Amino acid sequence: MYQPPAFKETRRDVLLEAIAKHPLATLVCNTADGITANHLPMVVDGDKTQLxxxxxxxxxxxxxxxDGVEALAIFQGPAAYISADWYPGKQEHGKEVPTYNYVVVHVRGKLHFRHEASWKLHHLKSLTDMMEYGRATPxxxxxxxxxxxxxQLKGxxxxxxxxxEMAGKWKMSQNRKDADKxxxxxKLNQEGDATAVDVAAIIKKDL
Incomplete structure (x- = not known):
């Protein structure tokens, strides 16, 4: 993944927090028949060394x-289109272009397959407890x-x-002036949808 210094995120706790908030992953593996991708929620285990x-x-x-094949799990966090019209410079000189802000985490590792009923039961409990947390009737x-x-476990x-290996990219206007941010x-807050508001909050953290 291309990581300009301004957008590079290496803090493990930040990367793991992003995964916990956005657990749906694209799991990419190289098989004898070529590259394959699957989309599935992944949960960080207790000692934070496995998904x-x-x-x-x-x-x-x-x-x-x-078993043990190298795989790549890709997690997509908040993302939003940024219009060039939003920058103050657009009115001053017009030398602006639109862009896209986003959060993404790449996790590389060795993939193992587990068939034990006890492992599957523990995993499903951890996953559902995480996803149901905070609900009125979890x-x-x-x-x-x-x-x-x-x-169900048999299926x-x-x-x-x-x-x-873990790598993160937070492309959140870090390369722009504070006035632009x-x-x-x-403008993102005015858009009103939850994802736009999340992106706005991340941008303002850098101010």
């Missing part, structure tokens, strides 16, 4: 790849009948990505 996920047994990734895995859960397998943040 855990699961797939349906109908998805034959575990047959396409050898759903728990224990809400479903045990025999039903057991049948899936686990993924364990052993983290070897303030103008962009104001």
């Amino acid at each position: 855990h996920a699961h797939l349906s047994r109908g998805n034959d990734l575990y047959q396409q790849c050898e 759903w728990s895995l224990s809400d479903a009948p045990a025999d039903y859960v057991a049948r 899936l397998y686990g993924l364990e990505l052993e983290i070897t 303030l103008a962009v943040a104001e």
Whole structure:
């Protein structure tokens, strides 16, 4: 991933926090049949050295790849289009162009496949607890009948990505003057949607 110094993010805690907030990943693997990509939520394990996920047994990734194959998980955070019209310089000299602000995290690692019922059960509990946190009536895995859960477990397998490298890119107007950042943040807040507001908040942190 191309990382200009202004946009490069290396702090592990910041990268892991972004993954926790935006857990849907694009998992890219190289198989004998070529490159394949799967889209699935991934959760950071307890000691923060692995990412855990699961797939349906109908998805034959575990047959396409050898255990321990190198894989890349890509997480996309908040993103928004930035109009050139928003910069004060547009009115002064017109020498502005639009751009796109975004947050992205790349995680490389060795992919392992897990088929043990105990591993899958623990993973699903961790995943659902994370996703349900803060809800008025959070759903728990224990809400479903045990025999039903057991049948569901047989229809899936686990993924364990052993983290070897993490890279982040926060392209959030860091290369612009404060006046430009303030103008962009104001316009994004006026847009009103949740993602635009999130991008505005990240930009204003740099002021």
